[in-house]
Amino acid sequence: MSAVVRSSWMDDEVVALKKMATAFFEAEALPHRERWIEQKHVDREFWRKAGEVGLLCAAIPQEYGGGGGTIAHDLVVAQAAMELTEMGFGIGVSVHSGLVAHYLLTYGSEEQKLRWLPKMSSGEYIGAIAMTEPGGGSDLKSLRTTAIRTGDHFVVNGAKTFISNGMQADLVVLVVRTDPSAGTRGFSLLVLETAGAQGYRVGRVLDKVGLRSQDTAELFFDDVRVPTANLLGQEGQGYAYAIKQLAHERVLIADGAVAVAEAALAETVAYTKARNAFGAPLFDMQNTRFELAQCAILTRTTRVFVDHCLEARLRGELDAPTASIAKAHATEVQCEVIDRCVQLFGGYGYMLEYPIARRYADARVQKIYAGANEVMKELIARSL
Numbered sequence: 001m002s003a004v005v006r007s008s009w010m011d012d013e014v015v016a017l018k019k020m021a022t023a024f025f026e027a028e029a030l031p032h033r034e035r036w037i038e039q040k041h042v043d044r045e046f047w048r049k050a051g052e053v054g055l056l057c058a059a060i061p062q063e064y065g066g067g068g069g070t071i072a073h074d075l076v077v078a079q080a081a082m083e084l085t086e087m088g089f090g091i092g093v094s095v096h097s098g099l100v101a102h103y104l105l106t107y108g109s110e111e112q113k114l115r116w117l118p119k120m121s122s123g124e125y126i127g128a129i130a131m132t133e134p135g136g137g138s139d140l141k142s143l144r145t146t147a148i149r150t151g152d153h154f155v156v157n158g159a160k161t162f163i164s165n166g167m168q169a170d171l172v173v174l175v176v177r178t179d180p181s182a183g184t185r186g187f188s189l190l191v192l193e194t195a196g197a198q199g200y201r202v203g204r205v206l207d208k209v210g211l212r213s214q215d216t217a218e219l220f221f222d223d224v225r226v227p228t229a230n231l232l233g234q235e236g237q238g239y240a241y242a243i244k245q246l247a248h249e250r251v252l253i254a255d256g257a258v259a260v261a262e263a264a265l266a267e268t269v270a271y272t273k274a275r276n277a278f279g280a281p282l283f284d285m286q287n288t289r290f291e292l293a294q295c296a297i298l299t300r301t302t303r304v305f306v307d308h309c310l311e312a313r314l315r316g317e318l319d320a321p322t323a324s325i326a327k328a329h330a331t332e333v334q335c336e337v338i339d340r341c342v343q344l345f346g347g348y349g350y351m352l353e354y355p356i357a358r359r360y361a362d363a364r365v366q367k368i369y370a371g372a373n374e375v376m377k378e379l380i381a382r383s384l
Contacts, residue, residue: 009072028050029091040213041215042091042092050093057096059102064114064118065119074097079259099129104232107241128171129173133159134161141183141184145158163217172191175187175238178236178238189238192230193230197225199224200222201221253327258302261299261334264295282344288344320383328373
């Protein structure tokens with residue numbers, strides 16, 4: 001059987017987009033991978049080229065500059081990138097198109113959508129979302145960055161960390177406390193346009209174990225003035241908005257996790273058939289075949305469940321506990337499958353010149369961000 005199957009939610013148009021995206025990433029991303037790893041971010045020119053060919057904000061309506069598709073179109077662009085060894089979340093497109101653009105589309109006013117989404121779709125603007133802080137990540141309620149209304153501005157003070165696209169971001173969706181005394185009812189979303197923002201500072205571009213070409217930074221806010229016109233949605237609803245969008249983010253991560261596991265399995269099958277050990281192909285050994293069979297069981301069954309979740313998401317019916325199950329399970333499977341595959345590559349599996357080693361380093365964080373898997377289990381348990 002094929003290691004990768006066509007999902008039920010992929011029609012011919014979606015499949016064609018994935019093929020085009022794969023060709024684009026092979027031509028415009030892979031040749032620059034080592035340099036991007038060294039500089040810890042993707043070139044600006046890459047974003048503009050991706051925008052020109054329609055790979056950014058593919059699910060955003062055409063009236064806002066997007067591709068006019070559904071989240072299925074965003075998903076296959078991300079899949080195409082992630083299947084090409086460290087090029088998926090490692091280039092930040094999923095955060096830009098799959099998360100930030102959808103916050104703006106869902107909660108933005110007509111004026112805000114017309115102002116920001118076309119620039120995101122073209123690659124002129126790079127988007128980020130700043131939620132995690134030095135003292136709080138998965139525990140969203142502990143966030144301390146404040147934005148106090150003063151006249152026609154909010155004054156923002158605080159710090160954010162682990163922010164994907166943070167160093168280059170032109171547009172940052174901030175999760176802040178606009179009323180520190182109101183608990184979760186005091187959270188709001190603000191959109192910061194970073195150009196010329198006084199008091200806004202990018203700290204370190206962080207040195208990560210994996211996803212090394214991805215721009216991941218610390219952000220600092222010292223009396224940063226953000227116009228009240230940049231409030232996203234209703235004041236005091238930011239916590240509810242973030243929780244709802246986290247369910248969307250988690251199923252995107254689940255799909256990416258399965259895509260990477262499928263690609264790792266395909267690479268390992270090919271390697272073990274080509275690699276000889278003790279006078280025969282490694283694939284002919286019973287242990288190798290059983291290990292690969294177990295990987296196939298894990299990836300195929302997880303793919304079926306994640307596809308079920310994606311179909312529900314496309315219908316607008318995916319609930320938060322199910323998204324949490326998908327994220328927790330798929331990322332655990334991703335790490336287990338890749339670990340088994342590394343073992344079958346032997347010493348070569350530990351060499352970064354081999355894609356499987358880069359996949360191994362990149363995969364681990366998937367069990368942490370968008371809510372650690374331990375938090376996913378707590379959320380799941382609450383629904384039982």
